[in-house]
Amino acid sequence: MxxxxxxxxxxxxxxxxxxxxxxxxxxxxxxxxxxxxxxxxxxxxxxxxxxxxxxxxxxxxxxxxxxxxxASDYEHIVLTAGCLLVERVSAGRASQTVLEPYFTRVAKPDSPRSLVLLEAKGTSLEVGVYAPDAQRRRLAQELQDALLDQKR
Structure with a gap:
């Protein structure tokens, strides 16, 4: 269930x-x-x-x-049942990537300048451009925990 x-x-x-x-x-x-x-x-x-x-x-x-x-660039990550949506806005241009949470793998940053890597079914995406190292690591852990909670 x-x-x-x-x-x-x-x-x-x-x-x-x-x-x-x-x-x-x-x-x-x-x-x-x-x-x-x-x-x-x-x-x-x-x-x-x-x-x-x-x-x-x-x-x-x-x-x-x-x-x-x-100045108004951002990344917005939304996790709901069955959908992990990553919305990016850079220089006024928006892009959205949808990943399936059940198949998504989170790779934590391995160095201070590394980003969080999200991979699912051949699609890979780096997030955390606007976050300092500690916040990126926390983001990776929270995403990983939330994805694991959803799989249970």
Whole structure:
């Protein structure tokens, strides 16, 4: 007789130090400061500083755009009776992988940079990108325990 299993969920998110509003404020302050310095030099006839400021601001803009695109990345793992769903969102693109819990094997990370490996019927998937080593190990153990509970 199979036990009823409640829904188990794990949510792994990036650790972002700035909120979207703080990011925009920091970007605006950096641009204003750089352009202010460039303007002072431009008024003194040193126009070359403005060129380097434009290059600097292009690089900073690129970095902030990349940061903003990946700030909301996450992995969401849901285990229910008969279904292990792994949803990933990276740079606004979502992907879902469905595994059968009864056939899923969990491989714990074997080094600090290793991820948790899920394998079932020829499909393998690494999870835990946004978690530190200790949390990945705990995730692997919890997943393994939950899968074993479901098989009983």
């Amino acid at each position: 199979q036990r009823d299993i409640e829904k188990r969920e794990w949510l792994l998110r990036r650790n972002c130090s700035l909120t979207p509003r703080q990011t925009v404020t920091a970007y605006a302050a950096l641009c204003a400061l750089s352009l202010g310095v460039a303007l002072v030099f431009l008024l003194q006839g040193v126009w070359q500083v403005l060129v380097f400021t434009a290059i600097e601001l292009a690089a900073v803009t690129t970095a902030f755009i990349l940061y903003a695109r990946h």
